[in-house]
Amino acid sequence: MLYGYGKAVLSAGNPQVVVVSNRGAYVLQEHGDTLIPKRTVGGLASAVEPVLTDYGGTWISWCGRLDNSGRKTGAMLEVPQADPRYHIQEVLLTEEEHTRYYHGFCNACLWPLLHQLPERCTFRQDYWEAYRLVNRKFARITLQTRKEIYWIHDFHLALVPQFLRCALPEAKIAFFWHVPFPPADFFQILPWGRQLIYGLLGSDLIAFHTPQYAQNFLETVARYYPVKIFREQGLIRFRNRRIIVSAIPVGINFHRFEQLAADPKVRLRAQEIRNSLGAEKILLGVDRMDYTKGIPQRLKALAHLLEQHPGYRGKVTLLQIAVPSRNGLGEYGALRQEVERLVGEINGHFDEVQGAIPVRYRYQSLDLPELVAHYLAADVLLVTALRDGLNLVAKEFVASRIDGRGVLVLSQFAGAAQELQGAVLANPHEPHDLARKIKTALEMPLPEQRSRLEAMRRVVKNHDVRWWWQSHFKIIKSLYPGTIPTPSAARL
Numbered sequence: 001m002l003y004g005y006g007k008a009v010l011s012a013g014n015p016q017v018v019v020v021s022n023r024g025a026y027v028l029q030e031h032g033d034t035l036i037p038k039r040t041v042g043g044l045a046s047a048v049e050p051v052l053t054d055y056g057g058t059w060i061s062w063c064g065r066l067d068n069s070g071r072k073t074g075a076m077l078e079v080p081q082a083d084p085r086y087h088i089q090e091v092l093l094t095e096e097e098h099t100r101y102y103h104g105f106c107n108a109c110l111w112p113l114l115h116q117l118p119e120r121c122t123f124r125q126d127y128w129e130a131y132r133l134v135n136r137k138f139a140r141i142t143l144q145t146r147k148e149i150y151w152i153h154d155f156h157l158a159l160v161p162q163f164l165r166c167a168l169p170e171a172k173i174a175f176f177w178h179v180p181f182p183p184a185d186f187f188q189i190l191p192w193g194r195q196l197i198y199g200l201l202g203s204d205l206i207a208f209h210t211p212q213y214a215q216n217f218l219e220t221v222a223r224y225y226p227v228k229i230f231r232e233q234g235l236i237r238f239r240n241r242r243i244i245v246s247a248i249p250v251g252i253n254f255h256r257f258e259q260l261a262a263d264p265k266v267r268l269r270a271q272e273i274r275n276s277l278g279a280e281k282i283l284l285g286v287d288r289m290d291y292t293k294g295i296p297q298r299l300k301a302l303a304h305l306l307e308q309h310p311g312y313r314g315k316v317t318l319l320q321i322a323v324p325s326r327n328g329l330g331e332y333g334a335l336r337q338e339v340e341r342l343v344g345e346i347n348g349h350f351d352e353v354q355g356a357i358p359v360r361y362r363y364q365s366l367d368l369p370e371l372v373a374h375y376l377a378a379d380v381l382l383v384t385a386l387r388d389g390l391n392l393v394a395k396e397f398v399a400s401r402i403d404g405r406g407v408l409v410l411s412q413f414a415g416a417a418q419e420l421q422g423a424v425l426a427n428p429h430e431p432h433d434l435a436r437k438i439k440t441a442l443e444m445p446l447p448e449q450r451s452r453l454e455a456m457r458r459v460v461k462n463h464d465v466r467w468w469w470q471s472h473f474k475i476i477k478s479l480y481p482g483t484i485p486t487p488s489a490a491r492l
């Protein structure tokens, strides 16, 4: 029911939006007196940016700079500099705000809670206070920009919708939640859960990756507030307002991945990567270095496979790309050490005199062509997240495999498992199961690979990035018929 927007394409134009997120598509670097916008890589940025590059608008985000001078607003610039398409409005954070709001409440409290890892949560009143203050700051800066739709993103900014609603009762506000939304019992562990939900209820539309997250959210609202909830329609009546709750999984730019995968330079690079590894079969992992991604579990499953099936030794290599992330937090450093220790142990234990090394590990990010070359070089992509809102890497791999080869091993706890039914689903908590699924993937006959990929490619193509944001605007339009301008008003 909650997927119910099918192939939503707006018939009459799209509105200009203000996007608000903690991190945007650019960071600002200071070179003397000049500010240079530098692109970032990340799922949120690549999903949201096309709507702004196509139709104009403003993106409000923290751009990586810390400022203790008391300035109220940061810089405003047009980007890309060479061919300006939209504005970025910077939100400056003080060092203390950054520590308590971002490292503290967002990453040491909400992040583990939402991924159902409560033993990792730190609950601190000063973190919560900082979260409120920073959300208020984002809202204040957002209110200086008037556009047709305010589109707020992710758990960093859950209070922003209600702050906007108080100041602008008629505003059209959409919110997208990029991470899992846990069951109500679980969410209620959060001491400030009620306030956080109240913040979100300032929106007209609250969207999630899966119907399950949307249902969990509705159930949570019902625990805190005596409101009317129509579960089947995904509708809440709250203080005389209608709020739509829907599942609209993020899509990717399918066409761009297909294009890159057909590029002779990228294909040559894929061949180089294969040759350099010297393995008969290549397993690939591409993840942010985050404890939710299940990298140690993947390595342990590989060790198990090589133990149980010695025939694979010297023939199979796992190429693990770990993208640096949240370095300011101690447990991310500890995770890196654990991963590197496991890589050393496995290579020490299973390396054969001849043949491929069991694990090749790189701690770096890849640009898009290089990423696609890696997808093409692999036989199997391993996505073994302990819990993941969606997982765009899985979709990117599927879109890149225009050759009809390749197998996706996908955690049953990643949101993408709902859509990508052609994947080999696995339980990453259980190394034996994961090892068995990796073996299934390694031995899968080509016709089966092809038919599974075809089914997944259809889904990823139909639910691409444009479908994603057009679905949001279609819902907002249905709530406010006739108030959103037609294409002549939009910048095309």
Ligand code: F6P
Pocket (backbone or CB within 6 Å): 023, 042, 043, 044, 154, 178, 179, 325, 326, 389
């Ligand atoms: O996908 C969830 C998310 O929190 C995004 O909002 C964020 O950009 C990404 O993970 C990476 O995390 P961070 O911004 O903390 O580096």
